[in-house]
Amino acid sequence: MKLIHTIAIASLTLLLTACGSNKDSNENNGSVNDNAPSDTQSVTDHGATDKSEVGFEMAGGNIEEAENVPExxxxxxxxAFNEYMDAFNEExxxxxxxxxxxxxxxxxxxDEKAVVEETFKEYDTKRTAENVTIIKYEETHAQVFANVHIALEQPSTGAKLDREGRQVTVFVKEDGKWLVTSVYFIGDSSE
Known part of the structure; x- marks a missing residue:
């Protein structure tokens, strides 16, 4: 049971944790246990009402940099993306x-704050991102694609988990700052 809980938390640490989506359920309770098991290909859509709004297909597709982004x-x-990753890694x-x-x-x-505080207390995590690319841009909205790796350890049990996946982090511009508003993630099916 502790390993299942660790896997659920690992999924949680990859994304904004308060909202989970399970393909097998129409219920969305916002709990870590809403995530699909790690041996399935799961998508967590935080706030997605129209998945076509995401700048790439979650099951694959070419990743192309948006050309209209002012320097x-x-x-x-x-x-902002780097701060999001670094702040989490520094707990x-x-x-x-x-x-x-x-x-x-x-x-x-x-809810996000409460779950992340609990994660920081119970787990040592390290998230890294590669191929970070702005794939969609508007004046007050941007989407950042990244290949994400997470290494997680629960010191109290010694349980460890490594996970890879693709993520689009959606930012909105509020009061002149780019802030995370939703996250789309799919774990690699090879796991």
């Missing part, structure tokens, strides 16, 4: 929550 905004969006809750939208799509800000 200043490209720098700002990528810095700094106030820093992490400072890059989360106060009005996110599909999850609750306060």
């Amino acid at each position: 200043k905004e490209k720098t700002a969006v990528l810095e 700094n809750i106030s820093r992490y929550m400072s890059v989360i939208s106060k009005n996110p799509e599909g999850f609750n800000y306060d």
Whole structure:
């Protein structure tokens, strides 16, 4: 049971944790246990009402950089993505929550904070991103694709888990800052 819980938390740490989506259920309770088991290909859509709004197909597709991104905004969006990743890896809750939208799509800000605080308390995690690319851009909306790797360990049990997947992190511009509003993730099917 502890390993199942660890796997659920691993999925949680890859994304914004308050909202889970399970293909086998129409219910969306926002719990870590809503995530699909790690041996299935699962998609977590935080706030997605129209998956065509995401800049790539979750099951694959070519990843192409958006061509219409002004250089200043490209720098700002990528810095926001790096801050999102770094703050989580440093387990700094106030820093992490400072890059989360106060009005996110599909999850609750306060629930997100509570779940991430619990994750920081129970687990040692390290998330890394490669192939970070802005794939869709509008003046107040940007989507960042990345191949994400997570290494997770639960010190109290010694349980460890490594996970790979593809993620699109959706940012909105609020009060001049790029903030995370939703996340789309799919684990690699080879796991």
